[in-house]
Amino acid sequence: MSLQVNPMTKVKLASVTVNISVxxxxxxxxxxxxxxxxxxxxxxxxxxxKKTIKGFGIKKGEPIACIVTLRGQRAKEFLDKALNVVxxxxxxxxxxxxxxxxxxxxxxxxxxxxxxxxxxxIFGMDICVTLEKPGYRVGKRRRARSKVGKKQRVTxxxxxxxxxxxxxxxxxxxx
Numbered sequence: 001m002s003l004q005v006n007p008m009t010k011v012k013l014a015s016v017t018v019n020i021s022v023x024x025x026x027x028x029x030x031x032x033x034x035x036x037x038x039x040x041x042x043x044x045x046x047x048x049x050k051k052t053i054k055g056f057g058i059k060k061g062e063p064i065a066c067i068v069t070l071r072g073q074r075a076k077e078f079l080d081k082a083l084n085v086v087x088x089x090x091x092x093x094x095x096x097x098x099x100x101x102x103x104x105x106x107x108x109x110x111x112x113x114x115x116x117x118x119x120x121x122i123f124g125m126d127i128c129v130t131l132e133k134p135g136y137r138v139g140k141r142r143r144a145r146s147k148v149g150k151k152q153r154v155t156x157x158x159x160x161x162x163x164x165x166x167x168x169x170x171x172x173x174x175x
Contacts, residue, residue, distance in 0.1 A: 007134065008133065008134050008135055008152070009133060009151065010133065010134065011099070011131050011132070011133055011154055011158050011159065011161075011162040012131065012132065012133070012134070013075055013076060013079070013129070013130075013131060013166075014071070014130040014131060014132040014136075015069050015070065015071050015075060015129075015130045016069070016070045016071075016075040016078055016079050016082075016127060016128070016129050016130075017067060017068070017069050017070075017127070017128040017129075017130070018036060018039070018040060018067065018068045018070065018078070018125055018126075018127055019047075019065060019066075019067045019125060019126045019127075019128070020032040020033075020035070020036055020044075020065060020066055020067075020123050020124070020125045020126075021047075021064065021065035021126070022064060022065060022066075022123075023056065023058065023064050023065075024057065024058070024062075024064060025062050025063045025064065028121075029046070029063060029064070029065075029066065031119075031120045031121055031123075032066055032123050033046070033066040034120055035108055035117075035120055035123050036066055036068055036125075037068075038114075039078070039108060039111060039114055040068045040070060040074070040078060041074065042068050042070065042074070043068075044066035044067060044068045045066065045067055045068070046063040046065070046066055046067075047063065047064065047065040047066065047067055048061050048062060048063050048064065049061060049062045049063075049064050079127075079129060079167065080167065081111050081112050081113065082103075082105060082111060082127050083167055083169060084111075084112055085105050085110045085111055086103055086105070088167070088168060088169050088170055089169070089170045089171075089172055090103055090163065090169055090170075090171060090172070091171070091172050091173075092156070092160060092171050092172065092173055095156035095159050095160055096156065097153075097155070097156065098153060098154065099130065099131040099132060099153065099154025099155070099156075099158065099159045100128065100129065100130050100131070100159075101128075101129055101131075101159060101163075102126060102127065102128045102129070103126075103127055104124065104125070104126050104127070105124060105125050105127065106124045107122050107123075107124060108122060108123050108124070108125060109122055131154050131158075131159050131162055132154060133152050133153075133154060135148075135149075135152050136148055136152055
């Protein structure tokens with residue numbers, strides 16, 4: 001007698017979001033978006049300031065960051081490269097209650113395959129990984145939207161286990 005696993009409880013990689021926040025519009029933001037496009041192979045979208053902060057010289061509505069959301073095979077390939085930068089170690093405190101975890105990279109040139117271009121410079125980035133189970137779409141769809149059941153939400157423990165098994169990541173308890 002073999003034990004079958006319910007396919008609806010299987011965790012999968014939903015998306016990888018890569019964000020470079022420059023804090024100002026202009027040439028630096030354009031350079032950051034070129035770097036992001038070279039690394040991911042997708043055109044970045046700009047994010048705008050929600051409010052004016054005079055101390056930082058930011059005006060409401062001014063573009064201050066660029067972001068790319070990767071899905072499918074591109075997401076797996078980029079995540080695999082990005083995890084090499086952090087030596088495949090992620091603290092358990094990085095995992096949220098909903099199956100999302102994030103980590104940062106200080107210099108984009110540490111990513112395998114990335115080349116330094118003196119005209120563009122060096123940028124740091126935040127990488128946010130979203131994990132979900134099949135059936136999670138019921139909370140997002142337009143028609144007949146409903147609540148996502150408790151069993152369909154990814155717990156931090158399930159997310160950590162998924163990353164250990166699929167990306168051979170070491171989860172540390174400290175920090």
